[in-house]
Amino acid sequence: MEEQGELTRRDFLKTAATATAFVALPHVSGPQAGAPSPNSTVNYGIIGTGTEGCTLLRALARIPAAQCVATCDIYSPNQMKGIQTAGSKPQLYEDYRRLLDRKDIDAVLIATPLNLHTAMLLDALSVGKHVFVEKTMFFKEEEEKPIRAVAAAHSKQVLQVGLQRRSDALYQCAMDMVLAGAVGRVMFVRAQWHRNNDWRRPVPDRKYERLINWRMYREYSGGLMAELASHQIDVANWAIGAEPISVVGTGGIDYWKDGRETCDNAQAIFEYPGGQKMMWSSVLCNAHYDFNEQIMGDRGTIEITLGKGLFYTEHVAKVSEGAPKESWWAGATVSELAKQQGFPIYRATGNKTLPANDAWYEELTNFIASVRDGKPVACGLEQGIADARAVIYGNRAIDTGQKVFWPKTTS
Amino acid sequence: MRRQPPKRITGLMPAGLLAGMTLVAGSHGLLASGGARRCTSEPPARSVAEELERYEASHASMGAKFTVAAYGRDPKFLAETIEVVFEEIDAIDEQMSNYKSQSELSQINREATSRAVQVEPSLFRLIQKSLQYSEDTGGAFDITVGPLMKAWGFFRGEGRVPSAEELHTVLARVGYQHIKLDPLGRTIEFDVPGVELDLGGIAKGYAVDRAVGILRENGITAALVSSGMSSIYALGAPPNEEGWKIVVRDPFDSAVAADVVYLKNFSMSTSGNYNKFFKLGGRTYSHIMDPHTGMPVENMLATTVFAANATDSDALSKLYVLGTEGSRQYLAAHPDIQALFYLPAGSEKKFKRVLLRSASYNLPPDALVKIIQ
Numbered sequence: 001m002e003e004q005g006e007l008t009r010r011d012f013l014k015t016a017a018t019a020t021a022f023v024a025l026p027h028v029s030g031p032q033a034g035a036p037s038p039n040s041t042v043n044y045g046i047i048g049t050g051t052e053g054c055t056l057l058r059a060l061a062r063i064p065a066a067q068c069v070a071t072c073d074i075y076s077p078n079q080m081k082g083i084q085t086a087g088s089k090p091q092l093y094e095d096y097r098r099l100l101d102r103k104d105i106d107a108v109l110i111a112t113p114l115n116l117h118t119a120m121l122l123d124a125l126s127v128g129k130h131v132f133v134e135k136t137m138f139f140k141e142e143e144e145k146p147i148r149a150v151a152a153a154h155s156k157q158v159l160q161v162g163l164q165r166r167s168d169a170l171y172q173c174a175m176d177m178v179l180a181g182a183v184g185r186v187m188f189v190r191a192q193w194h195r196n197n198d199w200r201r202p203v204p205d206r207k208y209e210r211l212i213n214w215r216m217y218r219e220y221s222g223g224l225m226a227e228l229a230s231h232q233i234d235v236a237n238w239a240i241g242a243e244p245i246s247v248v249g250t251g252g253i254d255y256w257k258d259g260r261e262t263c264d265n266a267q268a269i270f271e272y273p274g275g276q277k278m279m280w281s282s283v284l285c286n287a288h289y290d291f292n293e294q295i296m297g298d299r300g301t302i303e304i305t306l307g308k309g310l311f312y313t314e315h316v317a318k319v320s321e322g323a324p325k326e327s328w329w330a331g332a333t334v335s336e337l338a339k340q341q342g343f344p345i346y347r348a349t350g351n352k353t354l355p356a357n358d359a360w361y362e363e364l365t366n367f368i369a370s371v372r373d374g375k376p377v378a379c380g381l382e383q384g385i386a387d388a389r390a391v392i393y394g395n396r397a398i399d400t401g402q403k404v405f406w407p408k409t410t411s
Numbered sequence: 412m413r414r415q416p417p418k419r420i421t422g423l424m425p426a427g428l429l430a431g432m433t434l435v436a437g438s439h440g441l442l443a444s445g446g447a448r449r450c451t452s453e454p455p456a457r458s459v460a461e462e463l464e465r466y467e468a469s470h471a472s473m474g475a476k477f478t479v480a481a482y483g484r485d486p487k488f489l490a491e492t493i494e495v496v497f498e499e500i501d502a503i504d505e506q507m508s509n510y511k512s513q514s515e516l517s518q519i520n521r522e523a524t525s526r527a528v529q530v531e532p533s534l535f536r537l538i539q540k541s542l543q544y545s546e547d548t549g550g551a552f553d554i555t556v557g558p559l560m561k562a563w564g565f566f567r568g569e570g571r572v573p574s575a576e577e578l579h580t581v582l583a584r585v586g587y588q589h590i591k592l593d594p595l596g597r598t599i600e601f602d603v604p605g606v607e608l609d610l611g612g613i614a615k616g617y618a619v620d621r622a623v624g625i626l627r628e629n630g631i632t633a634a635l636v637s638s639g640m641s642s643i644y645a646l647g648a649p650p651n652e653e654g655w656k657i658v659v660r661d662p663f664d665s666a667v668a669a670d671v672v673y674l675k676n677f678s679m680s681t682s683g684n685y686n687k688f689f690k691l692g693g694r695t696y697s698h699i700m701d702p703h704t705g706m707p708v709e710n711m712l713a714t715t716v717f718a719a720n721a722t723d724s725d726a727l728s729k730l731y732v733l734g735t736e737g738s739r740q741y742l743a744a745h746p747d748i749q750a751l752f753y754l755p756a757g758s759e760k761k762f763k764r765v766l767l768r769s770a771s772y773n774l775p776p777d778a779l780v781k782i783i784q
Binding site: 315316317318319320321325326327328329330331332333334335 | 464465466467468469470471474475476480486490493615635637638639640641643649652655656657658659660665672679681682683684685686687713715
């Protein structure tokens with residue numbers, strides 16, 4: 001078994017090994033891809049066509065301006081799935097660098113295990129591709145610097161991070177409300193992502209365990225913090241308008257003792273510069289509270305998740321100077337429900353409610369429009385870095401049992 | 412035993428008291444004579460009204476939204492005091508709710524048929540008072556109508572018309588005479604099974620009075636307490652006003668005024684058929700029951716009663732059940748009450764109003780009830 005695991009690992013990482021070495025080498029800027037002209041089609045290639053990659057492909061297949069010309073994966077069932085999902089007869093690659101060699105590719109999407117993001121991101125930017133990288137943007141603290149450097153050297157290219165709540169109309173509406181003061185002063189964000197399953201994918205052959213269930217292994221993955229909390233930390237960063245300054249956390253492999261290395265029961269509290277806190281929990285043995293974020297201010301609460309947002313007001317006191325014209329109403333008791341029902345959040349123009357589209361469709365529509373028409377990205381470098389840092393420090397707090405402070409030198 | 416100092420001092424002292432203290436200090440030579448002269452001879456730079464701040468807060472309790480507005484110098488102190496008010500109202504709800512199985516009232520309902528249950532003093536007094544209102548109103552007000560409300564589907568229900576047999580059965584356990592109180596032992600007992608106490612017709616008014624008590628204890632002299640509009644107590648008056656302006660809603664339209672009232676150191680409560688009712692077979696059944704017949708009261712839209720305190724006005728808003736004629740007898744025997752009846756006037760959306768007053772009507776000099784149609 002040990003041997004099998006090692007073999008698999010070598011297989012799996014052979015592309016990554018070269019790429020990781022590349023990080024240390026001085027970068028040679030590749031040719032800048034000219035921005036496609038408006039109304040033209042954006043040719044893209046996708047690296048990683050597992051579950052998330054195929055989710056991206058399905059959304060992209062509904063965007064006429066996007067054309068999938070290449071896919072890349074090293075696992076054959078995923079290779080087949082990717083080609084079928086793209087529906088455009090893309091060329092299949094096993095080595096992502098061959099995909100990057102293609103001059104006709106404008107944009108590259110990266111949906112691989114977390115430990116591979118940075119190498120692929122740097123390579124793709126360096127050869128002039130526009131890049132969409134799945135969250136969490138990067139895996140290790142030291143990867144931030146080269147990413148900043150390469151992104152700065154290729155600032156004309158689009159770099160978007162796949163934190164799709166940033167592109168979701170409901171979340172945007174909720175954040176407009178937060179900005180407008182609907183919940184007052186935001187002091188606390190509570191978020192949970194609870195499931196009642198082992199968070200594994202089925203493995204047809206044990207030799208593929210680490211490849212398929214990479215999320216279970218610390219060599220490739222930041223576990224629940226990187227895969228689930230990253231979305232919710234981003235929501236907190238967005239609502240509070242800052243990134244955290246410190247984090248405490250705890251976690252363990254407490255329920256699914258199946259050889260995994262990442263926590264199945266994890267909690268963390270992030271602190272922000274204004275004293276705001278974000279409390280997160282993820283458990284894999286109870287799904288009652290499912291997943292959402294609760295943004296709490298002194299005037300109200302927004303409880304939100306993909307597809308559903310509710311706004312609750314606080315019974316807020318009114319203070320006014322002097323004597324306004326008093327006018328009170330009397331009548332038979334107006335019943336008040338003990339628990340507020342919450343007002344649904346939706347975007348509207350005039351009397352018309354605007355339907356919210358699938359968040360993946362929106363983020364990729366945004367990405368393609370950024371590539372083709374120069375539209376600003378919904379979630380870019382800084383948001384991605386702030387999010388990745390919080391994931392990295394959050395996991396460090398859990399691992400060490402110590403409070404972790406953000407480095408003073410960072411912005 | 413050492414007396415605890417008052418918890419909150421800030422903002423407690425009314426302007427007059429402060430002025431008085433300054434004079435005392437001056438007479439002891441602690442103030443320079445110039446200072447004392449300035450205090451007495453020059454008008455204050457700002458009037459008292461200008462210095463007052465208004466604080467208003469709401470809180471959901473007893474199935475209604477309680478709102479308190481108060482004037483004072485220190486909004487923080489007002490906020491803290493009103494928070495104490497809301498805690499008090501919640502405590503009353505915890506004790507007296509018939510919707511909460513753990514409340515003392517629910518326990519009485521479960522056990523008082525089989526044994527004499529000892530009751531907490533304030534609840535005991537309120538039940539005693541309730542029985543007094545029942546006797547005084549010939550049973551129009553009755554805290555045992557709960558089973559009737561349930562039979563008609565008004566308790567967590569959708570509304571239904573019970574059969575005659577069902578009503579007959581239910582009426583056997585309705586009636587305040589079934590409540591036996593022993594003031595010495597402070598116990599309650601029911602003389603037939605199935606009696607249920609429901610303080611829904613008095614507890615909100617009682618809570619308003621307790622709220623006003625807390626406001627008074629804390630030196631607040633201008634405030635209004637409203638329990639979801641149904642019971643309102645006006646403590647003092649807003650700055651530079653003769654009273655608190657209160658609009659009585661039209662029975663057919665919650666946004667239209669039927670009457671305007673200026674109220675000061677007095678209370679008003681309203682019972683109306685418009686918020687809780689159901690329609691079936693072309694008939695409208697309201698939630699206000701005649702405890703004698705077991706049927707919803709008809710030919711009345713709303714009744715607003717003015718009394719010295721909200722416990723009284725809340726209970727007496729059940730003059731609704733007696734109607735104008737039936738209420739005359741009560742008003743002949745009980746002083747200082749006004750009742751404003753809103754009666755159907757034939758056609759839809761129209762009503763006529765009848766104002767009745769106690770035969771003996773002499774409000775205290777600091778109270779005001781001014782009704783403007």
